[in-house]
Amino acid sequence: MKIESLLIHGGIDGDASTGAVNVPIYQTSTFKKGKFDADNAYEYSRSGNPTRAAVEKLIAELEEGYAGFAFGSGMAATTAVLSLFKTGDKILISNNIYGGTFRVLDKYFINFGIHYSVFNSSNIEELKSNIDDSVKAIFIETPTNPLMGITDIEEVAKIAKKNNLITIVDNTFMTPYLQKPITLGADIVIHSATKYLAGHSDLIAGLVVVNNSKLAERIHFIQNSTGGVLSPFDSFLLIRGIKTLALRMDRHNSNAKIIAEFLKDKSEVEKVYYPGFEDHQGYKIQSKQAKGYGGIISFILKEGYDYKSFLGNLELVTFGESLGGVESLICHPATMTHAAIPSEMRQKIGITDNLIRLSVGIENAYDIMEDLTKALEL
Numbered sequence: 383m384k385i386e387s388l389l390i391h392g393g394i395d396g397d398a399s400t401g402a403v404n405v406p407i408y409q410t411s412t413f414k415k416g417k418f419d420a421d422n423a424y425e426y427s428r429s430g431n432p433t434r435a436a437v438e439k440l441i442a443e444l445e446e447g448y449a450g451f452a453f454g455s456g457m458a459a460t461t462a463v464l465s466l467f468k469t470g471d472k473i474l475i476s477n478n479i480y481g482g483t484f485r486v487l488d489k490y491f492i493n494f495g496i497h498y499s500v501f502n503s504s505n506i507e508e509l510k511s512n513i514d515d516s517v518k519a520i521f522i523e524t525p526t527n528p529l530m531g532i533t534d535i536e537e538v539a540k541i542a543k544k545n546n547l548i549t550i551v552d553n554t555f556m557t558p559y560l561q562k563p564i565t566l567g568a569d570i571v572i573h574s575a576t577k578y579l580a581g582h583s584d585l586i587a588g589l590v591v592v593n594n595s596k597l598a599e600r601i602h603f604i605q606n607s608t609g610g611v612l613s614p615f616d617s618f619l620l621i622r623g624i625k626t627l628a629l630r631m632d633r634h635n636s637n638a639k640i641i642a643e644f645l646k647d648k649s650e651v652e653k654v655y656y657p658g659f660e661d662h663q664g665y666k667i668q669s670k671q672a673k674g675y676g677g678i679i680s681f682i683l684k685e686g687y688d689y690k691s692f693l694g695n696l697e698l699v700t701f702g703e704s705l706g707g708v709e710s711l712i713c714h715p716a717t718m719t720h721a722a723i724p725s726e727m728r729q730k731i732g733i734t735d736n737l738i739r740l741s742v743g744i745e746n747a748y749d750i751m752e753d754l755t756k757a758l759e760l
């Protein structure tokens with residue numbers, strides 16, 4: 383099946399016992415055992431629930447992995463993956479990774495002796511020089527958040543394999559419709575399904591996909607032991623969202639291209655970060671490893687321009703956290719998504735105060751441009 387069809391019919395398609403076209407919401411904590419020695423598929427909903435199982439099977443098929451796991455948030459998914467490691471282990475992370483991923487390593491896993499070290503993921507040589515005996519995994523996001531740097535997944539995975547490291551890719555920005563890291567050699571894919579996969583800014587969810595049975599067994603053990611599972615209702619909503627992913631991503635892609643070109647020509651804008659520009663550092667790699675350039679654009683407003691009043695003056699474009707919803711969302715990374723990163727490091731990697739991140743929605747592109755123009759000129 384092609385991905386457009388798999389999005390709708392993959393995983394568990396409907397309900398065999400009633401013919402319902404949707405997987406029911408199995409709102410139950412426990413399951414009747416029946417016979418004393420019965421070996422039933424479900425026992426208790428932390429360990430497994432049929433609605434959650436449907437979304438887990440679906441994401442595994444979409445990412446072409448071995449097994450999928452659904453969590454109560456993207457951070458719960460990331461935390462479960464990082465729980466694979468132990469005291470003394472070190473994870474290499476790319477330099478502008480999601481702020482929450484940085485925070486959980488910097489302030490939480492550090493308490494258990496799990497360390498991290500930051501590298502510029504657009505520079506493969508820098509990656510190689512950071513590998514030592516304590517390094518056990520490489521954790522990347524591509525495009526990076528919020529500066530849209532591109533990392534060659536295949537190259538990273540090759541280096542990781544040679545050094546016996548696990549490659550972890552946060553695929554939130556691209557989704558399996560545009561990019562499938564496991565087919566490029568990654569071992570684990572993480573999603574904040576809160577974003578494009580759910581797509582309607584109406585739930586918080588996380589997904590993990592692994593490429594082999596051994597990792598599947600370990601992640602299932604962690605999921606069941608630590609318990610950060612996705613509820614049956616949110617699993618249902620997530621399946622519902624995923625069905626329209628192809629249509630939504632196509633529109634996010636085309637709208638973002640229009641808006642990126644539009645912003646580039648604005649006199650108030652200093653620089654636009656968009657991997658769909660041919661002169662973008664990662665354009666070639668992005669074109670090779672993904673089917674599109676996604677819906678996220680970051681841009682720098684000219685020195686001295688009042689970014690606070692720009693953000694406050696927007697009407698259609700929603701000023702708030704998050705991304706990947708049907709509505710255009712705009713945020714100020716330095717004080718919002720990336721506030722957990724120390725100011726000095728933020729400056730160093732380019733997350734300055736006049737940097738704006740725009741998640742281009744699927745509204746009419748002219749309405750988005752009109753709103754941006756009005757707010758820029760006010």
Ligand SMILES: *Cc1c(COP(=O)(O)O)cnc(C)c1O
Binds near residue numbers: 456576
């Ligand atoms: C939002 C986000 C997360 C965290 O996901 P939550 O669902 O908010 O916990 C992780 N990675 C990326 C790239 C994100 O955008």
